[in-house]
Amino acid sequence: MTQKTIAFIGAGNMSASIIAGLVKNGYPADNIIASNPSTPKLDALSAQHSIKTTTDNNQAIEQADVIILSVKPQMMAGMLGDLSIDKSIFSHKLFISIAAGLPVSRLEELLVTPTAVVRTMPNTPSLLGLGMTGLYASAAVSAEQKQVAEEIMQAVGKTVWVEEESGIDKITALAGSAPAYFFLFMEGMESKAIELGFSPEAAREIVSQVATGSTEMVRQNDISIAQLRTNVTSKGGTTAAALNSFNDSNLTGITAKAMDAAIARAEEMAKTI
Ligand SMILES: NC(=O)c1ccc[n+]([C@@H]2O[C@H](COP(=O)([O-])OP(=O)(O)OC[C@H]3O[C@@H](n4cnc5c(N)ncnc54)[C@H](OP(=O)(O)O)[C@@H]3O)[C@@H](O)[C@H]2O)c1
Structure with missing residues (x-):
């Protein structure tokens, strides 16, 4: 599996499950960083999995190759808008959104710099490692990045790629709901x-x-x-x-x-x- 540095923006339930799955599968904890505004969830993740943590999203994104956007959909615009780092560095990174309902076009608009975006739709059994996740890649995503995204989401279950973004709505009906x-x-x-x-x-x-x-x-x-x-x-x-x-x-x-x-x-x- 890839050994890229992965940043989780938002350290809630879904991030905790993916992190647990990655570490269980032997992913180096040193290569995982989680960012969250409050510290109790970060402290728990650090104690449980020895991953790095921060309350500064900029710091997490800066050092990561892959960024998992794991805040609630309605928080995404505010969170990305508040970033103070130079967004031109985004073009070298892979962004994976697990936020329900947020289209790639909206994420691209919020990220400002043209970048590789994978939109995913996990379902609740992911919290037990028994998830079924649909993935959709924007045109900028390379074959290697697709592989990375797939391996990360397979930490919490099975995955399926959809060719068209409308396939994510179908996966929502078939697996999410x-x-x-x-x-x-x-x-x-x-x-x-x-x-x-x-x-x-x-x-x-x-x-x-x-x-x-x-x-x-x-x-x-x-x-x-x-x-x-x-x-x-x-x-x-x-x-x-x-x-x-x-x-x-x-x-x-x-x-x-x-x-x-x-x-x-x-x-x-x-x-x-
Ligand atoms: N849970 C599921 O089964 C499921 C299924 C499909 C998709 N999803 C998607 O997964 C995403 C996360 O869901 P979840 O269930 O893990 O939610 P969650 O437990 O509420 O986690 C969201 C986390 O984001 C943090 N947060 C809020 N504002 C932030 C900011 N500006 N920067 C960084 N972190 C911030 C919250 O911190 P505080 O609590 O400290 O405010 C919280 O820890 C959502 O977009 C949801 O649509 C979840």
Whole structure:
């Protein structure tokens, strides 16, 4: 893996997860610096991973080859606008934004100097190292820089590149927002389990174990998901009865419609941020 100096601007949850993943994968802590306005998060990161820290974004950016922009999207303009360093040095660096909804064109405008920008869309399971991150590279990003960005985001899970920036909105619908779809389905099963007389603890345990087991069956088999479903569905049996009920309500169509709604909302939000 690359041994470039990486600066994290904003030392919140997502940065902490990526830093933990990098260090766990053997990335030298000396090559990682985190910057944050308040010190408790920095102190924790320094104590846990022996990385460098600063409260001065300028200092972090100056010494880094790769800068991860990890402040909240609404903070990005203020944070970049407050930088006092000579922005011409940006042209030698790679900027990776993990801020949801901020288009590359807006980031380029805020960075002022033409520079290499990778926009990413991680999802919440990244906090456990089980993330699914979409990446989009601006025209200025080299093949080597793409590799660097990919390796960094793989510290918290799997990655997929999209060719067009609109692909990030699609990844948002498919991965960014998607944990909530599974939670909703699991909530539905949990409520019904409680209604059937199981304790809330037992209901949660059953739903969680079934979800984990089903996911592992997908992961550990090469056969299609549709085939896995068919394999557990005996004709005229209980599973078939439940699936017929789902199909009567057009679960596949409902899912597609929900994902289209997420894409439309992502497109709308990009215009306002
Ligand atoms: N968490 C997720 O699952 C997830 C998923 C997809 C995308 N993202 C994106 O990841 C980014 C970070 O999210 P997060 O969940 O890690 O948020 P977070 O925990 O709130 O972290 C943001 C950090 O930025 C710091 N900060 C505020 N102003 C700053 C400034 N001017 N300079 C440097 N640092 C500053 C905050 O410091 P203080 O708290 O000390 O003010 C905070 O530690 C966001 O843009 C979000 O859209 C997150």
